[in-house]
Amino acid sequence: MAEASRVAPKHPMQFSMDKGLEIPSIPLVLIKIIQTLDEDSSSAKELESLILHDPALSARILRLANSAFYSFYTRVKTISHAIALLGMNLVTSLAIGVNIFDSFTKGAKSEAASINKLWTHSCCVAVLVKEIWVYRGHKEKEGEFAFLCGLLHDLGKVVLFKTYPAHYGALFAVVKSENDPAISFYEEDNYGLDHAAIGEMLAKQWGFPPELSSVIRKHHDPSELGTPMINAVMLADLMAKQLKIGYDGDDGLYEDLSNIQSKLEISDAEYKHLMEFADRERENIEGFFQISS
Numbered sequence: 001m002a003e004a005s006r007v008a009p010k011h012p013m014q015f016s017m018d019k020g021l022e023i024p025s026i027p028l029v030l031i032k033i034i035q036t037l038d039e040d041s042s043s044a045k046e047l048e049s050l051i052l053h054d055p056a057l058s059a060r061i062l063r064l065a066n067s068a069f070y071s072f073y074t075r076v077k078t079i080s081h082a083i084a085l086l087g088m089n090l091v092t093s094l095a096i097g098v099n100i101f102d103s104f105t106k107g108a109k110s111e112a113a114s115i116n117k118l119w120t121h122s123c124c125v126a127v128l129v130k131e132i133w134v135y136r137g138h139k140e141k142e143g144e145f146a147f148l149c150g151l152l153h154d155l156g157k158v159v160l161f162k163t164y165p166a167h168y169g170a171l172f173a174v175v176k177s178e179n180d181p182a183i184s185f186y187e188e189d190n191y192g193l194d195h196a197a198i199g200e201m202l203a204k205q206w207g208f209p210p211e212l213s214s215v216i217r218k219h220h221d222p223s224e225l226g227t228p229m230i231n232a233v234m235l236a237d238l239m240a241k242q243l244k245i246g247y248d249g250d251d252g253l254y255e256d257l258s259n260i261q262s263k264l265e266i267s268d269a270e271y272k273h274l275m276e277f278a279d280r281e282r283e284n285i286e287g288f289f290q291i292s293s
């Protein structure tokens with residue numbers, strides 16, 4: 001019997017597609033931004049005013065704009081300047097990610113350390129997916145969408161923390177051995193659905209673009225190998241785990257790394273470069289996205 005089941009006894013409440021999941025709400029303005037993600041219809045002014053209403057978010061955006069990721073020559077002091085330099089899509093992605101993590105984790109004092117690790121993991125995956133995407137010759141704008149896919153791939157875990165804080169916190173935090181099943185197994189066993197299925201339910205409810213919902217649903221599904229964005233998220237997920245930047249509740253590497261790598265046509269040298277890139281940025285990734293208490 002695996003360690004995780006002993007530490008976190010089976011939970012009596014189960015998610016159910018039929019009974020319906022109580023969908024946590026996020027600010028309406030955020031839903032509007034999500035829905036216009038691929039329409040280019042929201043203005044920089046609108047985005048700026050949303051961000052300015054949230055001092056913690058404003059601070060994070062400015063830190064990112066002034067970070068080593070973006071070697072701008074001038075110091076970025078205002079949100080409008082950050083939007084101009086980073087681009088609408090990237091700032092929108094960060095606003096969505098930060099808002100979701102913040103609104104779902106309010107009051108989760110004892111689980112804060114685990115949620116912080118999950119956030120750092122998600123940020124690392126986001127940075128890497130964007131890098132992989134641009135590496136493959138895609139446009140910068142698509143790279144920004146790739147960033148969002150990485151940031152939200154484990155959305156279902158955030159929901160589980162919110163819904164079953166103590167129980168999921170214990171399941172998440174337990175150190176699993178290489179031979180234990182993935183956390184998805186325990187989620188399904190305890191709650192009826194795993195984080196991929198729960199994340200997809202929310203993504204659909206909130207009107208996320210279909211490609212984003214699909215990444216959230218299929219990022220652990222080996223039968224989905226061949227869809228580039230899903231592959232890129234899978235690869236970045238494995239890299240973040242190998243580098244131990246953040247933590248997403250799993251210690252084992254369950255997906256077939258070399259198969260994903262070859263599907264994406266990432267050579268060993270490119271793989272090494274990507275790993276070195278993320279390792280160099282470790283401190284920045286870990287530092288930027290600390291959840292404010």
Ligand SMILES: [Fe+2]
Pocket residue numbers: 153154195219220
């Ligand atoms: Fe996952």
Ligand SMILES: [Fe+2]
Pocket residue numbers: 121125153154237248
């Ligand atoms: Fe993950």
